[in-house]
Amino acid sequence: MFGRRKHDAMPLPGGEEVDLSAKTPDGEYVIPADAHARRAHPLTVGAGLMLCRSYNYAEGLIFISFQRELRTFVNTMYRMADGDALLRYAMTISSAAFRIPPLNWSH
Ligand code: HEM
Numbered sequence: 001m002f003g004r005r006k007h008d009a010m011p012l013p014g015g016e017e018v019d020l021s022a023k024t025p026d027g028e029y030v031i032p033a034d035a036h037a038r039r040a041h042p043l044t045v046g047a048g049l050m051l052c053r054s055y056n057y058a059e060g061l062i063f064i065s066f067q068r069e070l071r072t073f074v075n076t077m078y079r080m081a082d083g084d085a086l087l088r089y090a091m092t093i094s095s096a097a098f099r100i101p102p103l104n105w106s107h
Contacts, residue, residue, distance in 0.1 A: 001085045003030075003037035020044075036086040045079045048072040060093075070097055 003018040004011055013022030013030045018037050022030040031038055042049055050067040067073055080087060 001036050003035055032085070034083050034085040036080070036084050039080050039082075039084040039086075040076055042072075042076075045076050047075040050076070061090075066100075073097070 003013075003020070011018045013019045018031065020029075020031055020038055020041060020043070024030060029038075038044055048068060050065040050072055052063065052065045055062045055064070065073055
């Protein structure tokens with residue numbers, strides 16, 4: 001789902017970074033088509049980059065991301081909704097978006 005081995009968190013195809021293009025000798029993707037690492041990847045989504053942070057909270061997790069444009073987040077979420085294996089285990093129960101002006105916004 002995340003493109004990493006469970007026991008030591010190393011990328012499935014080997015190396016330091018998760019390599020989405022890696023294939024098995026049979027021509028199958030090492031990281032499956034529905035893996036979160038692939039569905040949410042900016043290249044797959046065609047969206048901009050986001051800075052993500054997750055926090056454990058009560059029984060679940062708070063996912064926070066910062067991005068220049070809200071559509072970066074929204075398009076990523078649409079792409080996940082369209083078949084991300086992570087969503088077999090995680091359910092969104094609420095959401096909010098905030099605009100954060102630059103520090104010099106009043107100038
Ligand atoms: C239960 C909720 C979630 C969990 C547990 C989770 C977990 C993860 C993990 C483990 C990775 C791989 C990090 C790595 O290999 O270095 C990842 C990547 C990513 N996730 Fe999530 N995620 C969650 C929800 C979301 C949501 C809601 C979004 C956005 C709408 C999102 C967007 C991304 C993006 C953009 C990447 C990185 C792609 C890349 O640059 O390689 N995730 N996530």
